[in-house]
Amino acid sequence: VTDWLNLALAAVVLALGAWVVLAREAFPAVVGFIAYGLLLTLVWVQLSGVDVALTEAAIGGGLTGVLLIGAVSRMRGTAAVARSQRPGPAMTALAAVLASFVTLVLGYCVLALPHPAPSLAQEVADNMASTGVGNPVTGVLLAFRSMDTLLEAVVLLIAVVGAWSLTPDRFWGGPPGTRQYADPNGILAYLARVLPPVGIVVGMYVFWIGADHPGGKFQGATILAAMWLLAVMAGLADLPAISRVWLRALLVLGPLVFIAIGLLGSATAGAFLDYPDGYAKRLILTIEFALMPSLTLILALLVAGIPKRPGAP
């Protein structure tokens, strides 16, 4: 039964992928992409990557979807201009040949993967005790490969700085996006009142449980950011002006604490981001707690976009 389920899942994922590329209008393509992201979540579960599935559902399906829906509704009615710039049939055929060739080579590589498959799972299992956490993925993210996670947090910060740097001068320092208004008795405002209390608890739970079970700060922060954005879209809350000092301080808090603990490792344990014996779990939790508000703000601000109104004088 599982085999047929997987086969059906792969077929639907491929059909949606083709729809995303081939749909004539942008809006149906974006909707297809969101459905595609949600189905990928099931694929991740089938591949035993529950942590990845949570990330895909929260970020791949959720936040990216909101971001793209927002962009497509802002740019309605521009498709006709660009359609005339489509390449001719010869170029299209050439692109199809090239893409098929890449697919064939990659498919061959998948079939030619070595047996038995190389794996670091045993090494991770042997060394998990030294980290004090129970979820191997969290152990990799914050102990064995913590440099990647630090750089990831910095990349997110740079993306926010990059987006903000596109702000026109007259709006510099203002709150991101435009002020949202919604019918105070409408369904959006209703959901924005009912969902956040539950969503915040779920987000904190996913964050906290990540030490020992699937979950973690990225998934938890995404849920919290989504709850905040929901309240903003319903007009019940507003985003802070990007010139606010507390906002900027919280944005850099996580990466700075991460770097400080890394330097502490250089001084006490002999290597950057190495944890002194017996302190690993405490330091990992400190990093996670410092990263949580930074990630929530960064993810929400990346979706909210650049300021569209002047800041308070």
Next chain:
Amino acid sequence: MMPAATLFGLCAAVLIGLGLFGLLVDPRPLRKILALNLIGSGVFLMMGAIARRGADAGMGGDPVPQALLITGIVVAFSATALAVALLLSLFDATGSDSLDSPTESKDSADAGEH
């Protein structure tokens, strides 16, 4: 039947091809961003299939590539957000989402001024 890792690995190869095709032939920037995300998720899926093959020590998959995948998905999101911000800024500045060289639109803008 083939194992799930092989099936979804092949699925990933097709997704990468589809995304590459869309990226090359569709001139609309938003569709290019979508196509690039399709390529990205195909690459992630292939890595996920490789992680699944590395199941060992009681784990359902190799946790090292799985952790790198989480990092990858988050970084891909931040790149998408930055690309969308650039696209919306272009749209606000020119009223169009065309990526064509600005000579044409510049000419028409000049004509409008005179």
